[in-house]
Amino acid sequence: MSLDKATVRRIATLARLDVPDSDLEPLANELSSIMGWIEQLQEVDTTSVAPMTGGTDMKLVWRVDEVTDGGKPDDVLANATDSQGAFFTVPKVVE
Amino acid sequence: MSLTSFTIAEARTKLRAKEFSAVELTEAYLAAMEQGAGLNAFITTTPEIARERAKAADARLKSGSTAALEGIPLGIKDLFCTEGVLTTAASHILDGFKPRYESTVTAKLRDAGSVMLGKLNLDEFAMGSATITSFYGPTKNPWKARNSNADLVPGGSSGGSAASVAGGLALGATGTDTGGSIRQPAAFAGIVGVKPTYGRCSRWGVVAFASSLDQAGPMTRTVRDSAIMLGVMCGHDPKDSTSANRAVPDFEAALARGVKGLRIGIPKEYRPDGLNAEVSALWDQGMQWLKDAGATPVEISLPHTKYALPTYYIVAPAEASSNLARYDGVRFGLRVPGQSLDEMYSKTRAAGFGAEVKRRVLIGTYVLSAGYYDAYYLKAQKVRALIAKDFDDAFEKVDAILTPTAPSAAFAIGERMDDPVAMYLNDVFTVPASLAGIPGASVPAGLTSTGLPLGLQVLTKRWDEETMFAVCQVLEDAAQFKRLV
Amino acid sequence: MAYTLKGETGDWEVVIGLEVHAQVVSKSKLFSGASAEFGAEPNTHVSLVDAGMPGMLPVLNAHAVEQAVKSGLGMKAKINRRSVFARKNYFYADMPQGYQISQYDQPIVGEGTIVLDMPDGSTRSIGVERLHLEQDAGKSIHDLHPSKTFIDLNRSGVPLMEIVSKPDLRSPEEAGLYLKKLRSILRYLGTCDGNMEEGSMRCDANVSVRPVGSTELRTRCEIKNVNSVRFVMMAIEHEARRHIEVWESGGKVDQETRLYDPNRDETRSMRSKEMAHDYRYFPDPDLLPLELDEAFIAKIQAGLPELPDDKQQRFMRDYGLSAYDADVLVSERENALYFEDVAKGRDAKIAANWVISNLFGVLNKQGLAIADSPVSAKDLGALLDLLADNTLSGRMAKDVFEAMVETGKTPGVIVEERGLKQVTDTGAIEAAIDQVIASAPDKVAEYRGGKDKLIGWFTGQVMRATQGAASPGVVNDLLKKKLAP
Numbered sequence A: 001m002s003l004d005k006a007t008v009r010r011i012a013t014l015a016r017l018d019v020p021d022s023d024l025e026p027l028a029n030e031l032s033s034i035m036g037w038i039e040q041l042q043e044v045d046t047t048s049v050a051p052m053t054g055g056t057d058m059k060l061v062w063r064v065d066e067v068t069d070g071g072k073p074d075d076v077l078a079n080a081t082d083s084q085g086a087f088f089t090v091p092k093v094v095e
Numbered sequence B: 001m002s003l004t005s006f007t008i009a010e011a012r013t014k015l016r017a018k019e020f021s022a023v024e025l026t027e028a029y030l031a032a033m034e035q036g037a038g039l040n041a042f043i044t045t046t047p048e049i050a051r052e053r054a055k056a057a058d059a060r061l062k063s064g065s066t067a068a069l070e071g072i073p074l075g076i077k078d079l080f081c082t083e084g085v086l087t088t089a090a091s092h093i094l095d096g097f098k099p100r101y102e103s104t105v106t107a108k109l110r111d112a113g114s115v116m117l118g119k120l121n122l123d124e125f126a127m128g129s130a131t132i133t134s135f136y137g138p139t140k141n142p143w144k145a146r147n148s149n150a151d152l153v154p155g156g157s158s159g160g161s162a163a164s165v166a167g168g169l170a171l172g173a174t175g176t177d178t179g180g181s182i183r184q185p186a187a188f189a190g191i192v193g194v195k196p197t198y199g200r201c202s203r204w205g206v207v208a209f210a211s212s213l214d215q216a217g218p219m220t221r222t223v224r225d226s227a228i229m230l231g232v233m234c235g236h237d238p239k240d241s242t243s244a245n246r247a248v249p250d251f252e253a254a255l256a257r258g259v260k261g262l263r264i265g266i267p268k269e270y271r272p273d274g275l276n277a278e279v280s281a282l283w284d285q286g287m288q289w290l291k292d293a294g295a296t297p298v299e300i301s302l303p304h305t306k307y308a309l310p311t312y313y314i315v316a317p318a319e320a321s322s323n324l325a326r327y328d329g330v331r332f333g334l335r336v337p338g339q340s341l342d343e344m345y346s347k348t349r350a351a352g353f354g355a356e357v358k359r360r361v362l363i364g365t366y367v368l369s370a371g372y373y374d375a376y377y378l379k380a381q382k383v384r385a386l387i388a389k390d391f392d393d394a395f396e397k398v399d400a401i402l403t404p405t406a407p408s409a410a411f412a413i414g415e416r417m418d419d420p421v422a423m424y425l426n427d428v429f430t431v432p433a434s435l436a437g438i439p440g441a442s443v444p445a446g447l448t449s450t451g452l453p454l455g456l457q458v459l460t461k462r463w464d465e466e467t468m469f470a471v472c473q474v475l476e477d478a479a480q481f482k483r484l485v
Numbered sequence C: 001m002a003y004t005l006k007g008e009t010g011d012w013e014v015v016i017g018l019e020v021h022a023q024v025v026s027k028s029k030l031f032s033g034a035s036a037e038f039g040a041e042p043n044t045h046v047s048l049v050d051a052g053m054p055g056m057l058p059v060l061n062a063h064a065v066e067q068a069v070k071s072g073l074g075m076k077a078k079i080n081r082r083s084v085f086a087r088k089n090y091f092y093a094d095m096p097q098g099y100q101i102s103q104y105d106q107p108i109v110g111e112g113t114i115v116l117d118m119p120d121g122s123t124r125s126i127g128v129e130r131l132h133l134e135q136d137a138g139k140s141i142h143d144l145h146p147s148k149t150f151i152d153l154n155r156s157g158v159p160l161m162e163i164v165s166k167p168d169l170r171s172p173e174e175a176g177l178y179l180k181k182l183r184s185i186l187r188y189l190g191t192c193d194g195n196m197e198e199g200s201m202r203c204d205a206n207v208s209v210r211p212v213g214s215t216e217l218r219t220r221c222e223i224k225n226v227n228s229v230r231f232v233m234m235a236i237e238h239e240a241r242r243h244i245e246v247w248e249s250g251g252k253v254d255q256e257t258r259l260y261d262p263n264r265d266e267t268r269s270m271r272s273k274e275m276a277h278d279y280r281y282f283p284d285p286d287l288l289p290l291e292l293d294e295a296f297i298a299k300i301q302a303g304l305p306e307l308p309d310d311k312q313q314r315f316m317r318d319y320g321l322s323a324y325d326a327d328v329l330v331s332e333r334e335n336a337l338y339f340e341d342v343a344k345g346r347d348a349k350i351a352a353n354w355v356i357s358n359l360f361g362v363l364n365k366q367g368l369a370i371a372d373s374p375v376s377a378k379d380l381g382a383l384l385d386l387l388a389d390n391t392l393s394g395r396m397a398k399d400v401f402e403a404m405v406e407t408g409k410t411p412g413v414i415v416e417e418r419g420l421k422q423v424t425d426t427g428a429i430e431a432a433i434d435q436v437i438a439s440a441p442d443k444v445a446e447y448r449g450g451k452d453k454l455i456g457w458f459t460g461q462v463m464r465a466t467q468g469a470a471s472p473g474v475v476n477d478l479l480k481k482k483l484a485p
């Protein structure tokens, strides 16, 4: 499976990674070679195999509906680069 | 004999007997850390915390504390969030991040009396097998090949942990293992590394790489030390939905079980054409030791072994691409300004992530994207099920499996960097167990002809760390491996 | 008559599907222990999980699961024994993890039905495609700073049920009735408070049009986050007209997400949500599959209250009410309870009439809920008793009711204060009748000659003579007797 520049551009946009145009070609080659190597999986017959979705076969546990957390905006905001008052900030979003 | 040359088990006895104090032991390590700074094993040292905790440990020892790790100085892989202490995951994108919380595993270690010396270097976000992708520079292996001055990699991603323990800069260290990141560096640095069953150690507060694979574990000088440390690190945590609600066995007690009557599987797929002859020979030697101790070798087949690496390189990047989406410059870490929200995101992430992380995020994004999910991600999950089944079938016939830990000994810093796939092959023997979620340990078992350590890997079925420890102990006793420290 | 819109080329049918986001009534969030309560100070109802801090993990709220199952049972839907939480990956300022935990191909609730009562007495069954659990996002505030958007994560992680209808709705009116009915069911169950102003119920409408008689499905547009039933109806009509215009002018409707502006009654494209829309869903590796056993579901089923449809049937059967009246009375559980209090031991049809025409009229006019009604069920019942025993005429009862609304006094007190007792003393009435008959011999002759309709004139005269205090029934009876030839 080889990835072209447009595909790399598309997935980089999805992943929010700014990739300069000059890097697209080498990146496409590099990712293509990795994907080419991965391609060998296609030879495995997986008909009627159920996918393994997690690392364990345990059952999902539930939590009792109680308020046990929150009320600590200082902790929540402590590491924010540009908090204002009790808010996080981002560049203005126009909807 | 210097204070830094004891094992955890020895130091434990001597601390309780007041042969030396926790403060003395800690000072010895702080001095060793300064001397060994050239290894670049630590990203952050925390001498104040260490001294304070050592002092408190001494007070508790005085009143008769028998806490499992009372006064034991440990290094913490910088993937564990530590309250008030810079936590970086070796990434530029976590610049300045000081969590207001302590990971469950490090909290357990702290509460058992251990002394945190600092935060250890690793591959960025634990993505790598050589500790060369760290934003803070590569870590050097304290081992050198005979007649060579070349700096070697300590393996990865827990390379800082491996180097610090092997080089005498910490008595033990935490590691995390996603595809071999505890076992492979342990082998490269001539120490013991244990990845427990997925679900044994809480992942709460550990920076996530690939959630369905990540497991914390100990890295120590001896098998016994790993048993002691793991006993503290694991246990049920209601804050992690994948943490197992089962009792923690007495791992240390299992060390004396021996291997008499055990059936040891030797998977034929782990001996491909062209396997390094020294690695192959050491593997045979290991089996001979176990045989001598009363075990029976059984040739087994794990037929899907060769597909484990490509499976891993779909599953792990896919999960990582999603896990790393939270590094966006808003709530913590690096922010590169942008005119728009998306520009800020893209610039921040481009500047904050290194090349290997970007590569994996892109692959992960690609294999999950519309039109490719079934061909890659779903396919990989199915092959993963087959790999897990291979082990289930094998453990019908055997009690443990013995393999080499890595296909080679440590290589020079700068080698194998131009070809990502060649680098990925380092994990060929460790990845299958990670995918299956079973426990695995690496024990230093011998040296190459150039004098570099090689490790043997012991695998058992889920939740059977006790058998794993018993086998490891026999190997360790037989190998008489000469540690650096 | 089916709802159609006239275009230049002919009549068009509208095809509508609704996606409703209903906030689950719960104390804490879907995956964290922070409060789910509305309206706190910014970033206070936030745990480090909700803020997407490194290493934080989700743990499922059991009550949210119960609420979802309860809601599913209330819609007679299939409860899936196994469902899976998946990550929906996209970047947005108020979504800290970089993904929303939702359910994708395996939701907790499958197909169900919601029955609508149309004003003409017919019913319409609308298919529910699915109900799934997911987390809400935080809130972006755009007007606090000239160049920045402020983020409050209080809502981040609040549990939502997304309820998706089939494209079975054919008019804005049906869409409105569907929303009201769904809201009614959820409020009966106590699983969502249905408060659209506070955003605990929000609606996305998928709208397309097709020529009448055609069965094709043309391109649909999704109108996001409309927050009142009236606006949903307006938005649908507006959007349908826009589509017809585009198609008829030879254009093509683009599939896109749009925003409804009620002030201008128009929809516009939301480009921000359109960009690179590939959600890369995959099962969340931090959460295992959700498995429900029969006993769990049976217990919830056994605890279900009587739902609006069943209550409506009972009201029709037991009280002889029309389908429409019964539907009006059951839409809110509190209204139905009020009605039953009033109807108990009385003529249920009269009670229904009074509750619907008089009481609801007043509540609607004053914008009050039944809980704040100025007239209690007990007092309204007492008024109906005064009517039934002829103490009050219908006219008088209406006056007393108005006084009750204004003063909050009981009907007994008002009747007392105003001396409003209806004259049922036949002596006094007979005297008045005799007087009227004596004063209008020509009318008497006409009546006796066969002009029956004149009875009304006589009644009016007698009522006037008694200043309205005479019981019309008694007057009528006596008049007929005395006028008989």
Ligand SMILES: [Mg+2]
Pocket: C019, C204
């Ligand atoms: Mg939707």
Ligand SMILES: [Zn+2]
Pocket: C021, C134, C162
């Ligand atoms: Zn939704």
